[in-house]
Structures are given as C-alpha cells and as structure tokens.
Amino acid sequence: MKFRLLFGILLLAHALLLPHLSERLKQRSVEVKLGYIPHPQILKVSVADHSLPVAEAAVMKVLFYFGTLVEKFQENIVIRPEYLNMYRTLETAILLDPYNMDGYYFAQAAFTWEVGRVKEVNRLLEIGVENRQWDYWLPFYIGFNRAYFLKDFAGAAPYMKLAAERSGDPLFAKLAARYFYESKQTDLGLLFLDTIIAQTKDKAIKATYEMRRAALLMVTALEKGVAAYRSARGSNPERIEDLVTEGLIPEVPVDPYGGNFYLDSDGRVRTTSKLAEQPK
Amino acid sequence: MNPISIEGLTKVYRDKKRRRVTALQGLDLQIEAGEVFGFLGPNGAGKSTTIKTLVGQIQSTAGCAKLFGIAAGDPRARRRIGYLPENPSFYDFLTAKEYLSLVGRCFGMDRSAIERESERVLELVDLHPAAKRKIQGYSKGMVQRLGLAQTLLHDPDLFILDEPMSGLDPLGRALVKQVMIDLRRRGKTIFFSTHVTADVEAVCDRVAVLVGGKLQTVNRVSELLEKGIEGYVIQLPSATAGLWSDFEARPQSDDVCEVFVPRGKFNSFMAIAGREGVEVQLIEPRRRSIEQFFLEIVRRETE
Amino acid sequence: MPLPAVLLSAKRMSAHQFVALTLANLRMIIRDRVLHGVLGVAGVMLVLVPAFSSFSMRQSQEVAISLSLSAISLVLMVLTLLLGTSSIWRDIERRYTASIMTLPVSRVIYLLGKFAAMALFLLICAVILTAAGSLVVLLAATQYPSDLPISWGTIALAVLADLVKYLLLGGIAILLSTVSTSFFLPFFGTLAIYLAGSASQEVFEYVSGQFGQEIPALSLAAIKGTYYLLPNFAAFNFKVHAVYALQVQPGSVVFACIYAATYTGLLLILAAWSFNRRAL
Numbered sequence: 001m002k003f004r005l006l007f008g009i010l011l012l013a014h015a016l017l018l019p020h021l022s023e024r025l026k027q028r029s030v031e032v033k034l035g036y037i038p039h040p041q042i043l044k045v046s047v048a049d050h051s052l053p054v055a056e057a058a059v060m061k062v063l064f065y066f067g068t069l070v071e072k073f074q075e076n077i078v079i080r081p082e083y084l085n086m087y088r089t090l091e092t093a094i095l096l097d098p099y100n101m102d103g104y105y106f107a108q109a110a111f112t113w114e115v116g117r118v119k120e121v122n123r124l125l126e127i128g129v130e131n132r133q134w135d136y137w138l139p140f141y142i143g144f145n146r147a148y149f150l151k152d153f154a155g156a157a158p159y160m161k162l163a164a165e166r167s168g169d170p171l172f173a174k175l176a177a178r179y180f181y182e183s184k185q186t187d188l189g190l191l192f193l194d195t196i197i198a199q200t201k202d203k204a205i206k207a208t209y210e211m212r213r214a215a216l217l218m219v220t221a222l223e224k225g226v227a228a229y230r231s232a233r234g235s236n237p238e239r240i241e242d243l244v245t246e247g248l249i250p251e252v253p254v255d256p257y258g259g260n261f262y263l264d265s266d267g268r269v270r271t272t273s274k275l276a277e278q279p280k
Numbered sequence: 281m282n283p284i285s286i287e288g289l290t291k292v293y294r295d296k297k298r299r300r301v302t303a304l305q306g307l308d309l310q311i312e313a314g315e316v317f318g319f320l321g322p323n324g325a326g327k328s329t330t331i332k333t334l335v336g337q338i339q340s341t342a343g344c345a346k347l348f349g350i351a352a353g354d355p356r357a358r359r360r361i362g363y364l365p366e367n368p369s370f371y372d373f374l375t376a377k378e379y380l381s382l383v384g385r386c387f388g389m390d391r392s393a394i395e396r397e398s399e400r401v402l403e404l405v406d407l408h409p410a411a412k413r414k415i416q417g418y419s420k421g422m423v424q425r426l427g428l429a430q431t432l433l434h435d436p437d438l439f440i441l442d443e444p445m446s447g448l449d450p451l452g453r454a455l456v457k458q459v460m461i462d463l464r465r466r467g468k469t470i471f472f473s474t475h476v477t478a479d480v481e482a483v484c485d486r487v488a489v490l491v492g493g494k495l496q497t498v499n500r501v502s503e504l505l506e507k508g509i510e511g512y513v514i515q516l517p518s519a520t521a522g523l524w525s526d527f528e529a530r531p532q533s534d535d536v537c538e539v540f541v542p543r544g545k546f547n548s549f550m551a552i553a554g555r556e557g558v559e560v561q562l563i564e565p566r567r568r569s570i571e572q573f574f575l576e577i578v579r580r581e582t583e
Numbered sequence: 584m585p586l587p588a589v590l591l592s593a594k595r596m597s598a599h600q601f602v603a604l605t606l607a608n609l610r611m612i613i614r615d616r617v618l619h620g621v622l623g624v625a626g627v628m629l630v631l632v633p634a635f636s637s638f639s640m641r642q643s644q645e646v647a648i649s650l651s652l653s654a655i656s657l658v659l660m661v662l663t664l665l666l667g668t669s670s671i672w673r674d675i676e677r678r679y680t681a682s683i684m685t686l687p688v689s690r691v692i693y694l695l696g697k698f699a700a701m702a703l704f705l706l707i708c709a710v711i712l713t714a715a716g717s718l719v720v721l722l723a724a725t726q727y728p729s730d731l732p733i734s735w736g737t738i739a740l741a742v743l744a745d746l747v748k749y750l751l752l753g754g755i756a757i758l759l760s761t762v763s764t765s766f767f768l769p770f771f772g773t774l775a776i777y778l779a780g781s782a783s784q785e786v787f788e789y790v791s792g793q794f795g796q797e798i799p800a801l802s803l804a805a806i807k808g809t810y811y812l813l814p815n816f817a818a819f820n821f822k823v824h825a826v827y828a829l830q831v832q833p834g835s836v837v838f839a840c841i842y843a844a845t846y847t848g849l850l851l852i853l854a855a856w857s858f859n860r861r862a863l
C-alpha cells in the first residue's frame with residue numbers, strides 16, 4: 001500500500017516535470033542543437049556500411065536546425081545562424097554520400113541567397129553533377145548561380161546546356177536562352193524561384209524561397225514604378241514615396257527582411273535589409 | 281576383437297595455472313564381449329577420464345584405446361556403442377521425442393525405426409508422459425532416464441555408462457539395474473563406472489578398482505564373493521550349546537543358539553554335529569563384503 | 584535386429600547427420616527468445632522508415648531504400664554476432680557437446696551443422712526483412728516522385744551481398760568461439776574485426792595516397808599486411824547502387840562471392856582444426 005502511494009506520487013511528479021523538460025530543451029542554445037559532426041574521413045571509417053543513412057541524418061540535422069531559424073526569423077527574432085557549422089555538416093554529408101540530393105538541394109537553398117557563399121556551393125554541386133549523372137537540377141543550379149550571382153554568363157552556358165540535355169525538357173532550354181539574353185537580375189531571380197518553389201515541399205525551405213520571391217516581386221513593382229515615373233517626368237524620383245504621391249503604387253511595401261526600401265542616387269531600388277546584400 | 285581394449289592409457293591434464301594433473305597412469309584393460317564390467321573407484325580416481333577418452337571427448341596423453349578394434353576418437357568407433365555421460369545435458373530446447381529423433385538420425389536410423397524404437401525406450405524408462413515436453417523442464421532424474429533411453433535407442437552392442445545410477449531415486453536405480461540385467465541376458469557388453477559397491481555386487485561379472493589414476497585389481501565378482509567367505513553363522517537348538525565350547529556361541533532365543541564357525545574349522549564342526557546327530561537349523565556364510573575389499577584397497581593405496 | 588548404422592555408407596551417414604544437426608540447431612535458434620526480440624526491433628525499425636523518409640526534401644524514395652537496407656544490414660549483423668559468438672564455447676559449457684559429439688558424429692560435421700543452421704536462419708531473416716522492406720519502400724516512394732526507378736534487382740543483390748558478408752563474419756565468430764571459453768573473445772573480437780574490415784579499404788586507399796609517403800615504411804607495411812589479412816567488407820557494399828539505381832558490374836558481384844567463399848572456407852577449416860583439438 002505504501003509502495004503504491006509512493007509510486008503514485010512519483011508518477012504524478014514525473015508527469016508534471018515532462019512539459020518543463022521539453023520547454024527547457026527548446027531553450028538550448030543553437031550550438032547544442034546543431035552539435036558537432038566528426039571529420040568526414042573519420043566518420044566514413046567508423047560507420048561501416050551505413051554511410052548513406054548517416055549522411056542523410058546529417059542533412060536532416062541541418063534542415064531541422066534551419067527550420068527553427070526560419071521560425072524565429074518569421075517571428076522577427078534575430079539570431080546569428082551557425083552558417084559555417086551548417087556548411088561543414090552538409091559538406092560531410094556529401095562526402096559520405098556524393099549522391100545525396102538532399103544535401104545539394106539544401107546547400108543551394110541555404111547558402112546562396114542568404115549567405116552569398118556561391119562559390120563554395122558550386123564546388124559542392126560539382127561533386128553532384130559528376131556523380132548524379134542523370135540529374136538535371138544540379139547543372140541548372142550551377143548555371144543559375146553563375147549567371148545570377150556571379151554574372152558569369154559564359155560559365156553558366158555549358159551547365160544550362162547540360163541541364164537541357166539531361167532533362168530533355170524544353171523548359172531548361174528556354175531558361176538557358178533567357179539567362180543569356182535577359183539582363184534584368186530580378187526577373188532572372190523570379191524565374192528561378194518560380195521553377196524551384198513548384199518543386200519544393202519542405203516547409204522551411206519553401207518559406208525562405210517564398211519570402212525571397214515576395215521581396216523580389218516588391219522590387220519588381222518598385223522598379224516598374226520608377227521606370228513609369230521616369231518616362232512620365234523624364235527624371236528619376238527623388239524618394240520612394242514620390243511613387244505613391246504620383247499614384248504609381250498604392251503604398252511603399254514593407255521589406256519582409258525587416259529593412260526599408262529607398263532609392264539610391266541612380267534611381268535604383270535599394271533596401272536597408274539583407275535583401276540588398278546580393279546580386280550587386 | 282574385444283569391445284573395449286585399453287593399453288597403457290595415460291592422461292595428463294593442465295589445470296588453469298598450466299600445472300600438470302596426472303589423472304590416469306598406464307591403464308591396461310580388456311573388456312570381453314557379453315560381460316558386465318564395473319569400473320569402481322573413489323571420486324577423482326580417473327574413471328570419467330578413461331570413459332571420456334573412449335568416446336572421444338578428450339585425447340589421451342599416451343597409450344591407446346580401441347572400441348571394436350577402431351581407435352577411440354574416430355566417429356566410426358562410436359557407431360556400435362550407447363554412451364551415457366556423467367550428469368548428462370541434452371539439447372534442452374528440444375522435447376525428448378525430438379531429441380531421440382536427432383540421436384536416431386545421427387546413428388543413421390530411418391524414420392519408422394526411430395518412431396518405433398523411441399516409443400519403446402521411452403516406455404522402458406517411464407518417460408512416456410513427458411515425451412512431448414521440452415527437456416528444459418525435466419528434473420535431474422528425468423534427464424538421467426532420458427540419457428539411458430538415448431543409449432538404448434539404436435540397440436548397440438556395447439554400453440558405456442558413466443555413473444548411471446547417480447541422481448536417481450530408488451525406483452530409478454532398480455530400473456537401471458533391471459535394464460542392465462536384461463541387456464546382459466541378451467548378450468550385450470556393458471562397461472560402467474561407479475563408486476557404489478552394492479551396484480557392482482548386484483549386476484557385474486567383473487570389476488576393476490581404480491585409485492589415483494592407477495588400476496589396482498581386476499576380479500571376477502563371483503570369485504571375490506567366494507574368496508571373501510570368512511566363516512559361517514550356524515543356528516542350532518539351545519540344548520546342544522554345551523558341545524560348542526571351541527567356537528564363539530551366543531544364545532539367540534530360548535531354544536536357539538548361534539555359533540560362528542571360521543572357514544577352516546567348518547569340517548571339524550560338521551564332524552561334531554554329525555557325531556552328535558545335531559539338527560542344524562540354518563547355515564549362513566559370513567563374507568567380507570566387496571565394500572570392505574574396496575575400502576581396503578583404497579586405504580592401502582592412499583597410505 | 585540388424586544394426587541400421589552399419590548398413591549406411593559413411594558418406595550417406597554424414598549427410599544424414601549434417602541435415603539432422605542443422606535442423607536441430609535451427610530449432611535452437613528459432614526457439615531463442617533473444618532473437619525474437621531482435622526481430623521485433625527490426626520490424627519497428629522498418630515501420631518507422633516511411634516516417635523518417637518523409638523528412639527528406641528531394642529523395643524520399645532513396646532515403647527509404649537506404650534506411651531499409653541499413654536496417655536489414657544492422658539486424659543481420661546483430662543476429663550474426665549473437666549466433667556466431669555464442670556457438671561452440673557455449674555448447675561446450677552447457678555440455679551439449681558431451682552428448683552430441685559422442686554420437687558417431689565427427690566434429691567437422693557438428694561445426695558445419697552449426698554454421699549451416701546459422702546461414703539458413705540468416706537467409707530466412709533476410710528474405711522476410713527484404714519483403715517487409717520492399718513494402719516500406721513502395722509506401723515511401725509515393726511521398727515524392729523520384730527521377731530514379733526503383734531497381735528491385737539491385738536491392739535484392741545488395742541484401743544478398745550483405746548476407747554473404749555476414750556469413751563470412753559468422754565464420755570469424757565461430758572460429759573465435761572454438762578457441763574461447765567465454766563470451767568475451769568471440770563477441771568483441773568479431774565486432775572489432777567487423778569494424779576494422781569495414782574501414783580497411785578506406786584506410787588502405789588513404790595511406791596508398793599522398794599521406795602514405797609521410798609515415799614510416801614499417802608502419803605502412805604493417806597497415807598493408809593487416810589490410811590483406813582482414814576480411815574486406817567494402818567488397819560487399821552495393822547499397823549505393825541499390826539506392827540510386829546504379830549499374831552494378833557483374834564482375835564485382837562474382838568477385839565478392841568467390842572472395843567470401845574462399846575466406847569463409849579457410850575460416851571453417853581453421854575452426855575445425857581448432858575444435859578437433861579441444862577437450863569437451
């Protein structure tokens with residue numbers, strides 16, 4: 001009887017503790033969440049024949065971590081992400097399993113727009129192009145990165161061609177053609193985002209791409225406003241609010257990255273947020 | 281060709297610290313066809329060592345042992361024998377029937393023979409009710425009975441039994457003795473070890489005594505019993521008590537008295553009895569038992 | 584009554600004994616509670632595969648295949664370890680050998696019977712697990728359409744190669760259990776050889792390259808000697824091929840099988856020698 005009572009009390013105490021446990025663990029610092037992954041050479045030697053699931057697990061770890069970041073970001077809580085650690089982990093995953101599409105896909109999603117590590121991402125993607133010989137997305141990514149971020153149109157061309165060949169899909173041929181002949185960066189970016197969002201199902205990644213797309217749409221709208229202003233008045237507007245007073249746009253949109261849009265001396269649309277950090 | 285032939289058999293074990301333990305020293309032994317041979321010795325005498333060498337569980341250090349002329353250790357040597365290990369342990373995840381079937385297959389018996397014979401031997405050792413239960417749940421005595429059944433299954437010519445009575449209740453002991461007597465009647469050879477002299481007296485033709493790894497004697501049991509007669513206890517009417525002043529005499533009851541006559545004086549006793557016309561009521565030989573014989577050898581050897 | 588034993592030729596009798604002992608040992612394995620537990624865990628692992636693979640962004644099907652293959656491989660390894668390392672020494676300790684080996688059974692037959700029972704059980708498990716794994720993969724493949732076909736043949740081949748690999752490992756376990764009197768040497772010895780044999784190819788390639796010029800010749804020779812002595816489990820890894828539907832070269836499969844056969848044969852002969860000299 002005594003033991004039953006004791007058991008009941010302990011059980012109750014335990015049940016009361018559980019919610020606090022998960023609360024506490026949620027509060028862990030992000031370093032703890034992402035953790036540390038051993039050197040790929042060591043990992044490869046120690047996981048016997050389970051390198052594929054281990055690679056996938058590493059990608060998942062980064063993905064889940066990234067998911068919490070996106071959540072926080074949408075709630076306007078700014079934390080410094082551990083980009084280096086994330087990148088290392090992804091690189092390890094790719095070295096463990098050079099066929100792992102999730103790794104490439106995530107590298108493309110997380111390290112180009114936000115962080116601008118385009119060259120490093122391309123280096124990873126090259127491994128994928130070599131191994132995943134049937135895959136047309138990877139050359140497409142590289143081509144896009146070269147054209148859009150690095151302005152290396154000549155370097156992008158062969159990859160777009162490769163993507164077109166591998167896919168046999170006219171879409172890529174069309175995209176390739178557009179990349180070579182269109183100079184408008186925002187349109188190029190929108191095109192890429194539309195293509196990729198249609199293929200994305202992961203919520204965190206989709207959210208980042210959609211945020212990016214929304215921002216680019218705003219920029220496009222503002223650019224169109226500026227162009228209309230110029231053709232009507234023959235000069236660039238002084239301030240961005242002039243577009244509203246002229247009735248060219250209903251209101252100045254709010255930069256989803258938390259900055260304010262403004263116009264520079266050449267009349268180009270700028271923002272104070274991270275959005276402005278790339279394609280320069 | 282003798283069923284068992286052992287010449288100069290020596291076994292030296294190495295213990296955990298690699299020290300030498302001589303368990304058996306130059307054993308010579310011939311077991312003839314059709315005899316029941318008792319292998320008597322105190323604990324640690326080397327009985328099991330000898331038997332394990334015979335059935336190929338261990339290799340001898342020197343000397344040789346043969347079963348029906350085939351070197352012990354060769355699997356073929358075991359085709360005509362039934363062996364019961366000391367404290368046997370069988371595949372206990374099997375039922376008795378399954379185990380007997382495995383044994384039968386290993387002796388090359390066919391399915392119908394296995395079925396028929398396993399029914400027979402299970403019946404014989406009273407295990408029939410438990411035949412379809414796993415051996416895991418058996419008591420020590422039941423396992424021992426199964427061990428006996430397993431030796432009988434393929435009706436071998438030679439039985440090698442290491443302490444077959446140990447772990448059995450009186451019923452079981454009687455059963456084993458009866459089985460041995462029946463086998464002897466059918467002309468089978470039995471070689472069994474024991475440290476119980478009564479068992480030897482009950483069933484053996486010959487007995488060997490092993491002490492400290494050395495063979496002490498080999499005797500016919502009938503000769504031992506005969507040689508062991510020390511004298512006779514004779515019951516006579518009390519009225520004749522006065523005649524026996526040369527002997528130890530004691531009154532047994534009101535009208536019977538008992539006289540002990542040493543073996544050498546039997547004839548002189550008979551002469552008196554004949555002369556006086558005494559009515560002898562009972563004559564019983566008093567013998568030195570095999571137990572005493574055994575104990576004497578052990579005592580002499582360990583001194 | 585004639586003695587049936589005398590009527591059979593030695594060869595026929597050995598064959599009878601081999602079959603009888605294999606079946607008896609198979610019964611021992613099948614009636615073992617611990618193994619039921621392991622198979623239960625295997626079932627749970629496979630059931631969880633679709634849930635895990637749904638986290639993948641671009642390769643649910645591939646992740647499902649790789650997780651299933653890894654689960655199967657892991658389970659087969661655990662079974663091999665449990666069965667192989669508890670074989671001969673435990674039979675001696677439980678005095679089963681005193682009753683079985685004193686029938687007219689040679690020790691080689693006994694050893695082969697044990698090995699065959701283990702092999703048969705692993706084969707049965709592999710077949711069942713592969714069937715279950717295939718269902719799981721089919722289920723997971725519907726989550727995200729893959730560019731790649733599911734190559735059932737290669738998947739079966741990957742499991743088969745794993746099976747052959749674990750038979751070799753089982754040979755090692757049995758050899759070690761013939762010399763041991765307890766669980767420790769066979770278990771940890773086999774585990775160590777498994778890990779070393781899985782990593783040896785990586786290490787060998789590493790020291791054969793540039794790094795090898797920096798280490799002393801003697802250590803290099805020792806590493807290479809060990810490499811040739813250890814079983815090379817990398818030869819049996821066709822998981823990448825199965826997951827990404829890559830072409831497997833028939834030569835490498837044949838080579839792996841011959842390699843396993845010779846190595847396992849050598850192990851069993853060594854085990855027989857060692858067991859023959861053992862007191863029971």
Ligand SMILES: Nc1ncnc2c1ncn2[C@@H]1O[C@H](COP(=O)(O)OP(=O)(O)O)[C@@H](O)[C@H]1O
Pocket residue numbers: 293294295301302303321322323324325326327328329330
């Ligand atoms: N495996 C072994 N290692 C070392 N000594 C042993 C071993 N087996 C038996 N002995 C020793 O050999 C002697 C004979 O043992 P055994 O043949 O079993 O006697 P018993 O006559 O009681 O059957 C004993 O002193 C015993 O301690």
Ligand SMILES: [Mg+2]
Pocket residue numbers: 327328329366442
């Ligand atoms: Mg003994």
